[in-house]
Amino acid sequence: xxxxxxxxxxxxxxxxxxxxxxxxxxxxxxxxxxxxxxxxxxxxxxxxxxxxxxxxxxxxxxxxxxxxxxxxxxxxxxxxxxxxxxxxxxxxxxxxxxxxxxxxxxxxxxxxxxxxxxxxxxxxxxxxxxxxxxxxxxxxxxxxxxxxxxxxxxxxxxxxxxxxxxxxxxxxxxxxxxx
Numbered sequence: 001x002x003x004x005x006x007x008x009x010x011x012x013x014x015x016x017x018x019x020x021x022x023x024x025x026x027x028x029x030x031x032x033x034x035x036x037x038x039x040x041x042x043x044x045x046x047x048x049x050x051x052x053x054x055x056x057x058x059x060x061x062x063x064x065x066x067x068x069x070x071x072x073x074x075x076x077x078x079x080x081x082x083x084x085x086x087x088x089x090x091x092x093x094x095x096x097x098x099x100x101x102x103x104x105x106x107x108x109x110x111x112x113x114x115x116x117x118x119x120x121x122x123x124x125x126x127x128x129x130x131x132x133x134x135x136x137x138x139x140x141x142x143x144x145x146x147x148x149x150x151x152x153x154x155x156x157x158x159x160x161x162x163x164x165x166x167x168x169x170x171x172x173x174x175x176x177x178x179x
Contacts, residue, residue, distance in 0.1 A: 003047050003048040004047070005045055005046070005047040006045070006046055006047075007043060007044070007045055007046075008044040008045065008046050008051060008117050008121060009042070009043070009044040009113060009114060009117040010041065010042070010043050010044075011041065011042040011043075011105065011110045011113070011114065012041055013039075013041075013105065013106055013107070013110070014038075014039075014040060014041060014042035014055060014103065014104070014105060014110075015036050015038060015039050015103070015104050015105075015106075016036070016037055016038035016039075016055055016063070016064065016101050016102065016103050017033040017034075017035060017036055017037060017101070017102030017103070017104065018033075018035040018037050018101075018102070019032070019033050019088065019100055019101065019102040020032055020033075021100075026081055027078060027079075027080065027081045027088075028078065028080050028081065028088050028102070029080060029081055029082045030080040030082055030083045030085075030086035030102065030104060031082055031083075033086070033102045033104075037101075038055055038057075038063050038064070040055060040056055040057045040058055040063060041055070041056040041057075041058070041060075042054070042055060042056070042103075042114070043056055044114065044117055044118070044121075046121060049070065049125050050067055050068065050069060050070070051067075051068045051070065051118070051121050052065055052066065052067055052068065053065070053066040053068060053077070053089060053103075054066075055103070064089075064091060064101065065091075066089045066090070066091045066101075067092070068118065070118075070121055070122035070125040070126070071122070071125075071126075073118055073119070073122055075090065076089065076090050077089060077090075077118060078090070079115075080102075083104075084108060084111055084112070085104050085105050085106070085107075085108055085110075085111040086102060086103065086104035086105075086111075087102075087103050087104070087111075087114075087115075088100055088101070088102055088103070089101045089102075089103050
C-alpha cells in the first residue's frame with residue numbers, strides 16, 4: 001500500500017545559499033553567506049516516517065529536496081550559530097555524497113514555524129513508535145447504584161434524599177446579574 005504524502009508547512013519566502021566550508025568546529029555562521037542561489041517557496045512534506053524539505057520556484061517546480069529522518073533531525077538540518085533564521089541543510093546527492101546548502105527566512109516567525117514543525121513531526125513519530133500499554137484498574141462496578149436504588153442521608157434536623165445521577169434533574173438557578 002502506498003503511503004500518503006501530506007503537507008506539514010508551506011512558506012512563501014525562503015532563500016538558499018551557497019555556503020563556504022565550516023572552518024570552525026562550532027558550526028556555520030550565516031553572516032559569511034554571500035551568494036544567494038535560490039529565492040522561492042518552502043514546503044515541508046511528510047510521507048510515512050520521513051519528512052522532506054522541498055524548495056520550490058515561484059512556478060512550483062522543484063529546486064531542491066532534502067529528506068529528514070525525524071530521529072536525527074540535527075544531522076540533516078543544522079541551525080547556524082549567529083542567527084535563528086538560518087539553517088544548513090545536508091542534501092544527499094544521487095551518487096551518495098553530501099552537499100551543504102544554506103537556507104534562510106527573512107521573517108523570524110517563519111523560521112520558528114519551520115523548526116517547530118520539524119520537532120512536532122519528530123515527536124509524533126516517536127509517540128507512534130512507542131507501544132501502547134493499557135493498565136487495567138480494579139473493577140468498581142460493585143460500587144455503582146442499581147436502577148431504582150436510593151440513598152438516604154440525614155443532615156441535621158431534616159432528612160436529605162439523593163437520587164442516582166441518571167435520575168437527578170439537571171436544572172439549577174443562577175443569581176440575577178448585579179444592577
